[in-house]
Amino acid sequence: MYRSHTCGELRKTHIGTKVILSGWVQKVRDKGFVVWIDLRDRYGITQLVFDEQRTTATLLSEGRKLGREFVIQIHGEVIERTSKNPQLSTGDIEILVSELKVLNQSLLPPFTIEDETDGGTDLRMKYRYLDIRRNPVKNNLIFRSKVAMEVRKYLSDEGFIEVETPYLIKSTPEGARDFVVPSRMNQGQFYALPQSPQTFKQLLMIGGLDKYFQIVKCFRDEDLRADRQPEFTQIDCEMAFVEQEDVLNAFEGLTRHLLKEIRGIEVEKFPRMTYDEAMRIYGNDKPDIRFDMRFGELNAVARHKDFQVFNSAELVVGIAVPGGATLTRKEIDGLTNWLRRPQIGAKGMVYVRCNEDGSFKSSVDKFYDQEDLKKWAEATQAKAGDLICILSGETMSTRAQLSALRMEMAERLGLRNPEEFAPLWVIDFPLLEKDEETGDYHAMHHPFTSPKPGQLALLDTDPDAVRANAYDLVLNGNEIGGGSIRIHDKKVQASMFRHLGFTEEEARAQFGFLMDAFQYGAPPHGGIAFGLDRLVAILGGQETIRDFIAFPKNNSGRDVMIDAPAPIDEAQLEELNLRLVDNEE
Numbered sequence: 311m312y313r314s315h316t317c318g319e320l321r322k323t324h325i326g327t328k329v330i331l332s333g334w335v336q337k338v339r340d341k342g343f344v345v346w347i348d349l350r351d352r353y354g355i356t357q358l359v360f361d362e363q364r365t366t367a368t369l370l371s372e373g374r375k376l377g378r379e380f381v382i383q384i385h386g387e388v389i390e391r392t393s394k395n396p397q398l399s400t401g402d403i404e405i406l407v408s409e410l411k412v413l414n415q416s417l418l419p420p421f422t423i424e425d426e427t428d429g430g431t432d433l434r435m436k437y438r439y440l441d442i443r444r445n446p447v448k449n450n451l452i453f454r455s456k457v458a459m460e461v462r463k464y465l466s467d468e469g470f471i472e473v474e475t476p477y478l479i480k481s482t483p484e485g486a487r488d489f490v491v492p493s494r495m496n497q498g499q500f501y502a503l504p505q506s507p508q509t510f511k512q513l514l515m516i517g518g519l520d521k522y523f524q525i526v527k528c529f530r531d532e533d534l535r536a537d538r539q540p541e542f543t544q545i546d547c548e549m550a551f552v553e554q555e556d557v558l559n560a561f562e563g564l565t566r567h568l569l570k571e572i573r574g575i576e577v578e579k580f581p582r583m584t585y586d587e588a589m590r591i592y593g594n595d596k597p598d599i600r601f602d603m604r605f606g607e608l609n610a611v612a613r614h615k616d617f618q619v620f621n622s623a624e625l626v627v628g629i630a631v632p633g634g635a636t637l638t639r640k641e642i643d644g645l646t647n648w649l650r651r652p653q654i655g656a657k658g659m660v661y662v663r664c665n666e667d668g669s670f671k672s673s674v675d676k677f678y679d680q681e682d683l684k685k686w687a688e689a690t691q692a693k694a695g696d697l698i699c700i701l702s703g704e705t706m707s708t709r710a711q712l713s714a715l716r717m718e719m720a721e722r723l724g725l726r727n728p729e730e731f732a733p734l735w736v737i738d739f740p741l742l743e744k745d746e747e748t749g750d751y752h753a754m755h756h757p758f759t760s761p762k763p764g765q766l767a768l769l770d771t772d773p774d775a776v777r778a779n780a781y782d783l784v785l786n787g788n789e790i791g792g793g794s795i796r797i798h799d800k801k802v803q804a805s806m807f808r809h810l811g812f813t814e815e816e817a818r819a820q821f822g823f824l825m826d827a828f829q830y831g832a833p834p835h836g837g838i839a840f841g842l843d844r845l846v847a848i849l850g851g852q853e854t855i856r857d858f859i860a861f862p863k864n865n866s867g868r869d870v871m872i873d874a875p876a877p878i879d880e881a882q883l884e885e886l887n888l889r890l891v892d893n894e895e
């Protein structure tokens with residue numbers, strides 16, 4: 311037996327008990343006549359004591375020689391501590407050691423295994439297994455497991471069954487590049503790793519399984535943006551015989567359950583907002599509604615004077631920053647420069663200070679009078695003491711810039727409280743999205759999403775206007791889930807592919823299996839997928855998903871611990887019939 315108890319378990323009530331503990335040496339404190347050791351395992355830390363009076367000289371000297379992160383096993387008796395440590399759950403007791411066995415030695419760890427460590431990110435990634443010994447990382451992984459368990463519990467209680475779908479498949483378009491795997495047995499042919507199990511879950515509905523879920527790895531070969539992982543985990547779900555309302559209710563239920571079980575927070579019915587409203591009011595399809603600063607459109611009240619910047623703009627729009635009137639001129643210039651950075655790309659900013667006495671002072675006083683500014687204040691719901699920030703230009707980009715400013719100001723004002731949870735359904739997404747460069751249309755969600763009833767014909771005449779039964783669940787400004795009601799009719803699916811620029815042959819070659827299946831009694835169906843990594847991070851009150859993944863990749867998609875990706879040897883290449891082409895030849 312390696313242990314009778316864990317290092318987090320022993321209390322005053324155990325005093326007098328003989329115990330066996332195993333764990334890692336966190337710290338050795340050698341006072342000469344007495345040696346204290348902090349012994350750590352997953353469950354906590356227990357103090358061990360060796361001393362001149364009560365232990366043998368050999369044992370004392372062995373204890374003294376232990377190094378950090380040595381793995382040891384001890385036998386001993388639980389005794390009361392003379393000086394207690396209220397910070398520690400085991401702080402009332404210590405173990406008087408009678409036997410010590412070194413189970414394994416350890417090199418000196420490259421960083422300290424403590425809550426606050428001296429190791430930088432790269433070092434900690436390289437020695438991730440050591441990092442996992444630290445409480446912050448370990449606790450995140452335990453937290454993640456708890457969330458996953460609650461998901462499984464809730465969904466299986468609701469009658470969902472978990473089905474595994476294959477990883478070696480053919481490409482499923484979710485808007486990213488595929489990772490491909492060469493097939494040895496079918497030379498020159500490749501599997502793709504799933505960007506999501508989308509087509510399989512639809513096939514399960516045709517298979518009659520009716521309520522499916524899976525906690526599943528998905529793979530997308532995207533240019534890595536901050537905090538994206540090439541492999542990530544989804545809670546993937548699908549239901550048959552449902553309308554949008556059924557899906558929203560089912561997964562609002564799941565989310566509410568998680569908020570309650572994990573965070574102890576009860577949320578009323580989730581608000582809903584159409585995509586168009588979200589864009590108009592927040593300039594963003596995943597608005598953070600923990601705070602206001604709603605957009606006020608000013609076209610009607612700002613384009614009647616000689617101010618050409620506004621007159622020539624497609625959209626003039628502002629937000630009222632609470633308490634912002636006290637910002638100095640220099641601070642406002644700083645904001646304008648922040649907006650002008652290429653990442654944001656605004657040309658400039660007009661501002662209005664809403665003075666406490668009800669008057670206004672603006673950067674465009676030359677053009678506008680107090681009456682005008684009062685109207686702007688009304689449109690942006692500005693109060694005395696606020697600063698109205700106004701941007702203008704082409705609609706979509708101006709909204710995006712103002713949305714960035716809104717988030718930045720919320721951050722600076724401390725309005726993004728991680729302990730507060732504000733879920734929101736964004737519904738009625740456009741079916742298609744136009745690529746501004748090529749003029750081609752892409753599916754905004756994916757090509758299996760059905761247009762709203764009766765809007766199919768619009769695809770030919772006004773594709774931008776077609777709305778889909780597609781929805782996102784947004785939590786605190788993050789998209790945590792998204793899904794849609796699917797097409798289940800072969801003809802509609804074929805027409806959809808045509809509109810997306812697939813020839814009939816291409817559609818057949820890629821998705822023939824699905825179109826064929828549609829002909830054998832495909833039920834109406836729809837579903838959703840949640841990004842588990844992000845959901846867990848947000849529920850944990852943090853934003854970085856990497857901290858909640860046991861073995862994450864770095865920002866260049868590398869696993870620096872195992873050093874992947876890596877070349878494979880000649881023989882392997884040969885076997886796969888893959889030869890590297892030498893450009894020199």
Ligand code: ASP
Nearest residue numbers: 506508793794837838839
């Ligand atoms: N497959 C979709 C995605 O990964 C989710 C869904 O439509 O259910 O985003």
